[in-house]
Amino acid sequence: MILSACLLSKYLLKYRLKCPRKITTSPAKEERMPKLGYGIIGCGRIFPFHARAVRKLPEVELVAVSDIVEERARKGAQMFGAKAWYTDYRKLLDRKDIHLVSICLPHHLHAKASIDAAMRGKHVLCEKPIAINEEEARRMIDECRRRKVKLAIISQNRYNDASQKLYKAFQEGRFGRLVLGCADVKNHKDQSYYDRDEWRGRWATEGGGSLTTQAYHIIDLLRWIMGPVRSVCAHMATLTHDIEVEDTATATLEFENGALGEISSTNSSPIGFSTRLEIHGENGSAIIQDNRIVYWDFPGIPEAEKVLEAHLQIGSIPNRGYGESHPRQIKEFVRDVLEDREPLINGEEALKTSRLIWAIYSSAKSGRKVYLTKGGGDA
Numbered sequence: 144m145i146l147s148a149c150l151l152s153k154y155l156l157k158y159r160l161k162c163p164r165k166i167t168t169s170p171a172k173e174e175r176m177p178k179l180g181y182g183i184i185g186c187g188r189i190f191p192f193h194a195r196a197v198r199k200l201p202e203v204e205l206v207a208v209s210d211i212v213e214e215r216a217r218k219g220a221q222m223f224g225a226k227a228w229y230t231d232y233r234k235l236l237d238r239k240d241i242h243l244v245s246i247c248l249p250h251h252l253h254a255k256a257s258i259d260a261a262m263r264g265k266h267v268l269c270e271k272p273i274a275i276n277e278e279e280a281r282r283m284i285d286e287c288r289r290r291k292v293k294l295a296i297i298s299q300n301r302y303n304d305a306s307q308k309l310y311k312a313f314q315e316g317r318f319g320r321l322v323l324g325c326a327d328v329k330n331h332k333d334q335s336y337y338d339r340d341e342w343r344g345r346w347a348t349e350g351g352g353s354l355t356t357q358a359y360h361i362i363d364l365l366r367w368i369m370g371p372v373r374s375v376c377a378h379m380a381t382l383t384h385d386i387e388v389e390d391t392a393t394a395t396l397e398f399e400n401g402a403l404g405e406i407s408s409t410n411s412s413p414i415g416f417s418t419r420l421e422i423h424g425e426n427g428s429a430i431i432q433d434n435r436i437v438y439w440d441f442p443g444i445p446e447a448e449k450v451l452e453a454h455l456q457i458g459s460i461p462n463r464g465y466g467e468s469h470p471r472q473i474k475e476f477v478r479d480v481l482e483d484r485e486p487l488i489n490g491e492e493a494l495k496t497s498r499l500i501w502a503i504y505s506s507a508k509s510g511r512k513v514y515l516t517k518g519g520g521d522a
């Protein structure tokens with residue numbers, strides 16, 4: 144059953160959860176609060192990032208997990224103290240004591256599982272990308288809206304310290320007119336990565352390759368800061384893997400604000416995993432490399448501070464992998480549910496990033512420049 148708006152507002156009223164800070168101020172109150180139940184569907188590589196984050200939140204309890212591979216479901220439940228595990232995720236969704244779910248499944252199952260969850264009144268936090276095509280993404284968004292449940296899509300890198308600092312500089316107008324934005328991913332995946340999991344490497348199940356799976360976050364950050372894209376011209380290739388999808392791609396972009404941009408991504412380099420985001424404006428430039436600010440130059444900063452800021456290793460760990468920010472987004476999702484707020488990275492917002500990636504595929508396949516609808520796919 145839905146944790147309906149009515150039930151939620153009773154919960155909020157009873158425990159006075161309108162102000163976010165009140166949730167954690169009093170440990171005594173925390174103990175008295177009934178926890179919302181949380182379920183996680185899919186116990187693969189990304190699962191521990193969700194399970195660990197959920198376990199740390201006082202407002203929720205990890206009730207159950209699910210994976211079609213029995214051992215993964217059982218181990219996942221054991222490792223993170225869930226009461227139950229299932230190989231059929233519908234059993235998890237049928238539980239009345241689960242109110243929120245994370246979907247950590249292969250891309251082609253995001254829409255189906257999210258819709259199944261929404262139909263049972265569960266709030267949905269789905270891993271990126273939202274879905275493998277526009278039609279499935281729309282159905283997800285519409286069903287969640289119809290059932291009055293929240294839908295948020297993971298884009299944890301927006302919550303990194305370095306990304307937040309850069310976004311703040313943009314919001315304060317420190318770049319001046321934006322002129323150039325570049326997003327770059329160098330990564331190594333050998334053939335065994337694709338052979339190990341049947342869903343990878345195929346259009347029908349992964350929905351794309353290096354751009355969709357590895358470069359998604361950096362493309363999302365580029366679009367978030369530079370704004371909607373007007374058009375793309377792209378190339379893609381499958382150079383070192385026996386797969387259907389691209390392992391290497393490049394694209395040049397025109398943004399609606401007149402700035403230009405480029406995206407490059409490969410899974411065929413010897414470099415383990417390295418990402419770089421460059422934002423250049425007429426007044427300032429900033430570069431994030433592997434989630435850390437490595438270049439920071441704006442007018443009005445005294446020379447010493449400029450040097451200091453340039454070397455500010457924002458983002459404590461030079462993490463090259465999934466980053467450290469899942470807990471931040473998952474915490475915000477729980478707050479969105481408790482306070483009945485629309486998630487910042489809702490279905491529509493995530494769809495814009497996927498539309499940009501799909502436009503790149505379309506341009507690369509047709510050999511033509513592809514125009515996105517006004518608003519960067521905000522049709």
Ligand SMILES: NC(=O)c1ccc[n+]([C@@H]2O[C@H](COP(=O)([O-])OP(=O)(O)OC[C@H]3O[C@@H](n4cnc5c(N)ncnc54)[C@H](O)[C@@H]3O)[C@@H](O)[C@H]2O)c1
Binds near residue numbers: 187190210299
């Ligand atoms: N945000 C990030 O930085 C990040 C990083 C890695 C992966 N991801 C995303 O997380 C999602 C999962 O990726 P992954 O790397 O964990 O994949 P994975 O293949 O390691 O895990 C997927 C799991 O889902 C299970 N599964 C498949 N069908 C199922 C079903 N019907 N019911 C229940 N379980 C089922 C599989 O057995 C597997 O254990 C993808 O969307 C991926 O893009 C995001």
